[in-house]
Structures are given as structure tokens and as C-alpha cells.
Amino acid sequence: MHMKIGEVADAAGVNVQTLRYYERRGLLKEPPRTPSGYRKYEADAVDRIRFIRQAQDLGFTLNEIDELLELRVDDPGRCPTVEARADEKLAEVRRKIGELERMETVLSGLIASCRSRSPTNDCPILEVLEDSEHTQMEGEHIDGMD
Amino acid sequence: MHMKIGEVADAAGVNVQTLRYYERRGLLKEPPRTPSGYRKYEADAVDRIRFIRQAQDLGFTLNEIDELLELRVDDPGRCPTVEARADEKLAEVRRKIGELERMETVLSGLIASCRSRSPTNDCPILEVLEDSEHTQMEGEHIDGMD
DNA sequence: CTTGACTCTATACCATGGTATAGGGTTTAC
DNA sequence: GTAAACCCTATACCATGGTATAGAGTCAAG
Incomplete structure (x- = not known):
């Protein structure tokens, strides 16, 4: 049910680092972790990332995208x-x-x-x-x- | 008739440095110069710059904009x-x-x-x-x- | 004929949006 | 039970698209 960061990144077509970067920027909320500290994502995270990329392609900055997502x-x-x-x-x-x-x-x-x-x-x-x-x-x- | 770089920059709403940067990038062709080396622009340079800014706002990169202008x-x-x-x-x-x-x-x-x-x-x-x-x-x- | 606002080149610096690497732990598959 | 493939943090580096600064010349006004 839960996805690991690499799976989410692959599904959304971005780099793993990009996910962690978006998390630091506040575009993705911090996901729960496994006991060993691995991030556990829900499938809808993929949509959120896809939206971010699409909005970027339309000329919105990450700050503006954050506003849209709020x-x-x-x-x-x-x-x-x-x-x-x-x-x-x-x-x-x-x-x-x-x-x-x-x-x-x-x-x-x-x-x-x-x-x-x-x-x-x-x-x-x-x-x-x-x-x-x-x-x-x-x-x-x-x-x-x- | 001719415009100085500062006038063009003001009219287009950009920094003077940006014009010189676009010239280096090949987005603006090198304008003729006065005997003392000042750039002499035609009024249509302003439109070109405005187009560049507009296209950027629509998510095109400067390379893509160059292709559009070609x-x-x-x-x-x-x-x-x-x-x-x-x-x-x-x-x-x-x-x-x-x-x-x-x-x-x-x-x-x-x-x-x-x-x-x-x-x-x-x-x-x-x-x-x-x-x-x-x-x-x-x-x-x-x-x-x- | 000088002062202030402009221009020039060259170079350095900056913000945004990532990407890579080091050094270490975890999980899966043989 | 160990190697490959993954994850973690932290930090450094990178590309794009500018912006600023230094050092020097030019031009218009008084």
C-alpha cells in the first residue's frame, strides 16, 4: 500500500533528490516513516508531484505552486x-x-x-x-x- | 530615431544588464554602434524583449524562445x-x-x-x-x- | 570645463531549482 | 550471511537567468 521514495519518484518521473527537495521547500508534507526511518508515501503524492511539474511547465514558480496547493x-x-x-x-x-x-x-x-x-x-x-x-x-x- | 540601451530597457521594463545578457545569448542581434561605441537600437527591439519576457512567463526557456524567434x-x-x-x-x-x-x-x-x-x-x-x-x-x- | 548621468567591457556574484557525492544504515534475493 | 540495491542525512556542486560592481570613457547642462 505504501510507496518508498524511489517508487514515487519513478512513478512521477522525477529524481529522488527532487522529492526530498520539495519536502524541504514545504511543497510536500513530511510523510510518516518506517521504524528504520524510510519515508512512506501514499499514492496521491505522485499526483501532487505531477501537478508541480505541470505547473512549472506553465511558468509558475515553486512559491506560486505552493500557493496554488494551499x-x-x-x-x-x-x-x-x-x-x-x-x-x-x-x-x-x-x-x-x-x-x-x-x-x-x-x-x-x-x-x-x-x-x-x-x-x-x-x-x-x-x-x-x-x-x-x-x-x-x-x-x-x-x-x-x- | 535610435534608442540608447537605457531607453530600450526602460520601455521594455527590464534591466540594462539583461539586454546585454540577451545579446550575448544571441536572443538580440548585435545592434549598430555610435562612433563612440554606444549601442543604437530600433524601436522594434522593445517588442522583441517584451515577447521574450512574455514567453518566459509562459514557461518557455530562453533556448526555446530563441527557436520561436527563428x-x-x-x-x-x-x-x-x-x-x-x-x-x-x-x-x-x-x-x-x-x-x-x-x-x-x-x-x-x-x-x-x-x-x-x-x-x-x-x-x-x-x-x-x-x-x-x-x-x-x-x-x-x-x-x-x- | 566640469559635474552628473549615462555608456562601455569584464568579472563577480546571486536566486531558483535542482543534482551529485560522501559516509552510513537497511532490505531483498541469492 | 552477504552482496546489490535501496534508504538516510549532510553538504557540495551545477545550470539557468539574470544582477551588481569595478574601472574607464562619453555626453548634455550649466
Whole structure:
């Protein structure tokens, strides 16, 4: 029933050291030990580690991931706090989705233009930023240069 | 017309050192210099830097971002290569979107359950992994533990 | 014509997120 | 009952992505 650290690490596809590192960082709670001091994990530890890796791949830091993993309403009194934090995270997730969707559009366009063999000299991926709202000081004049 | 390094850095919201670092890494091409050796940037450098920061926030490494910035069809002969790479990047982008959408669903659910004051003791964010296709060896028995 | 804010190169340092190694005990399999 | 394969702690090291500092030159304002 219980898993040893090496089994958990293999199942999650990470190094054993990484598990101990996450434990030190507080991302994994300290598991119970056997009488000889071996860590005994439940199977759900594997999911937790997989989530951590996935969230990292999405650009979250370990500190941010820790915050995500703390989001639960075990105590009704903490609800307002939890809700506020979840709202922030949700906004961040939606922002990332939007940015990735712009990338998706641009990459699809690039592939299409590739197939139609219409060369472009500039870097199309930068169009990703096109619809972002930087109200830039376009007209600003800089003098004294060269 | 031309911008000095400090102006570009300010406009993009990064440190001056970061620009020089990106140049060394090959993410920014070496700009022309004034007779005295000052770098002279075009305004589009700012977009490039903004793109780099955005892509980092989405979990891409600087090497991956370099690959994204290389995706262009300036030479029709390179089209097959470019198309293949763009396809890979597109798949990765779509995978990330899918993962973030699962997070979005879970966070929305958490906020809803928060409002309805239904406490849960377990960590709801882990549901993110629910629909992933890990055909796990669920039935595997591990003995000899404790 | 000098002072302050900028630039240059080179080098050193830092934070994050690990990974490896040493030195030792434990468990499993023959 | 012993060797291989695992676990433990502690510590050192590493890669990535910067950031800071030193020492020297440049430029604009007064």
C-alpha cells in the first residue's frame, strides 16, 4: 500500500533528490516513516508531484505552486481569503491562456504562409504582442543620438 | 530615431544588464554602434524583449524562445524545416492551453464552492490532472514495506 | 570645463531549482 | 550471511537567468 521514495519518484518521473527537495521547500508534507526511518508515501503524492511539474511547465514558480496547493476551503472562516487568492490565480491563468492563444494564432498563420510559400523577412512571431494594450509613447522623440 | 540601451530597457521594463545578457545569448542581434561605441537600437527591439519576457512567463526557456524567434520563412528552401518546427511549437502551445484550461475550470469550481461554503478537506487543485491520460499501473502491489 | 548621468567591457556574484557525492544504515534475493 | 540495491542525512556542486560592481570613457547642462 505504501510507496518508498524511489517508487514515487519513478512513478512521477522525477529524481529522488527532487522529492526530498520539495519536502524541504514545504511543497510536500513530511510523510510518516518506517521504524528504520524510510519515508512512506501514499499514492496521491505522485499526483501532487505531477501537478508541480505541470505547473512549472506553465511558468509558475515553486512559491506560486505552493500557493496554488494551499487553495482549499477546509475552514469556512478562511473562505474570503481563499476566494480572493483563487480569483487572482484565475486571472493569471486566463491571462496566460490569452497569450498562448495569440501564439497559437500566429503559429498557425506562419504554417499557412509556409505552405503557400510566401516568404516574409520579418519575424512573424512578434505579432503575438500585436493586440496587447501597451499604450506606447510612439511619437516620443529622442535626440542627441549619433 | 535610435534608442540608447537605457531607453530600450526602460520601455521594455527590464534591466540594462539583461539586454546585454540577451545579446550575448544571441536572443538580440548585435545592434549598430555610435562612433563612440554606444549601442543604437530600433524601436522594434522593445517588442522583441517584451515577447521574450512574455514567453518566459509562459514557461518557455530562453533556448526555446530563441527557436520561436527563428521561425520565419525568409528563404523558401527552409520552408519544410520551419513548418515542422512551427508544428511542434504549435502542439506545445496547445498542450499548455489545455492544461491551463483545466486549471481555470478547477479554480472556478473552487471559487464557486467557496461561495456556497461547502468545505473540502482535500486539495481541489489536484483535480487538474484528472483528465490527463496517465494509464497508471493502479493495481500494482508493493509489498515488504513496514 | 566640469559635474552628473549615462555608456562601455569584464568579472563577480546571486536566486531558483535542482543534482551529485560522501559516509552510513537497511532490505531483498541469492 | 552477504552482496546489490535501496534508504538516510549532510553538504557540495551545477545550470539557468539574470544582477551588481569595478574601472574607464562619453555626453548634455550649466
